[in-house]
Amino acid sequence: MNFEKIQASVRDILEHVGEDPSRDGLLKTPHRVSRMYDELLAGYRMNPEAVINGALFDVDYDEMVVVRDIEYFSLCEHHMLPFIGHAHVAYIPKGKVLGLSKIPRIVDMFARRLQVQERLTTQVANFLVETLQPQGVAVVMEGLHMCSMMRGVKKADARMVTSAMRGVFRHNASTRAEFMEHINRQPTKEF
Template sequence: MYVKKGYNGNGREEGHGEAYDYKESLMDTKLKSPDFLELFELNLPAVDTDRIEKATTEILEAVGEDPQREGLLKTPQRVARAYDELLSGYRTDPQALINDAVFNVDYDDMVIVRDIEFYSLCEHHMLPFIGHAHVAYVSNGKVIGLSKIPRIVDMFARRLQVQERMTHQIAEFLNAVLEPKGVAVVLDGVHMCSMMRGVKKNESKMTTSAMLGSFREDPRTRAEFMNHIGRSNSNHLL
């Protein structure tokens, strides 16, 4: 059995090359497969920046602004560039993201990464919602480099989203890549569409969770995770 204790390095060791490469190619095949890319909406075409520029000029005129005034002259271009970046999650190459950072191990401890900042856009208003993600899994023989988990969160944040779907996509992606005993994802978000428009300001913070495998089935596993992220193991999160 291949053993990798640390999260750094390329995961290769003398004498284990053949078995490891075999496993690695299975992973690459999965990450490249059309079904996988479609399931996680990773194969959308490039952003049409010309159309966004034209549409932005339209919006400026529609709200009574003058797109030719100095401060707005380059706004359509800036908006197009911003959307290209803010919606880049649809065009992320999962193989480049993972980049061989999945390692085989012989332990099954819980791995927790908490307080990962995220910035997303709600699909109802195209306004930001921002917050923190807390991600955990119990290994079933594979671990992923810790720095990859915030990048996976980014991949699903940089889209038009609802917080519930983003939570589940992060969990399902880790489940598909690591095939672990369980995955848990909790997201805390504040939604600008609620805050800026001045409705229900005190209810604007939202918590969503996705629990798979051992986190769903075993209350102790779930409680251990909830304790680590400073929550009581209350049912309204499930």
């Protein structure tokens, strides 16, 4: 990431909207914005093998594994405004399982890029299929998009839901229904 060019661009934007980039409140804004983009777009620099970090295990288990309510944030590639939400991910193993923390990390790896929610959903699903070669993968993502809240249509409560079903989740309605039941039920009480 070229911090100097981003900082110069932010200074230009500030000037073009009629602000003084040298005033106290804005003096460090170009630096802050460049660091923010470095953090928010870190997914481009993430190595998938490092994300998995050897946490792929041979296990004799062939029932559904579900990780739900994974918080994510991303930047819309059209307006560079945030969209935030929850991802729900499931797979049915075929000899291999992934360490629990790796699924949220995979979601983050793809979310921390300029994205559209449809692509983000597909990338998570396809990566899990390639990595695990399971019987099937299901990903449902719910998102709240600032670009439709703050500008344009200005609908604060409009949520987008996208899904990607692979393998048995795509071809077997009862498997898909079981997944949907898992993600739609209320959480159990505190442990």
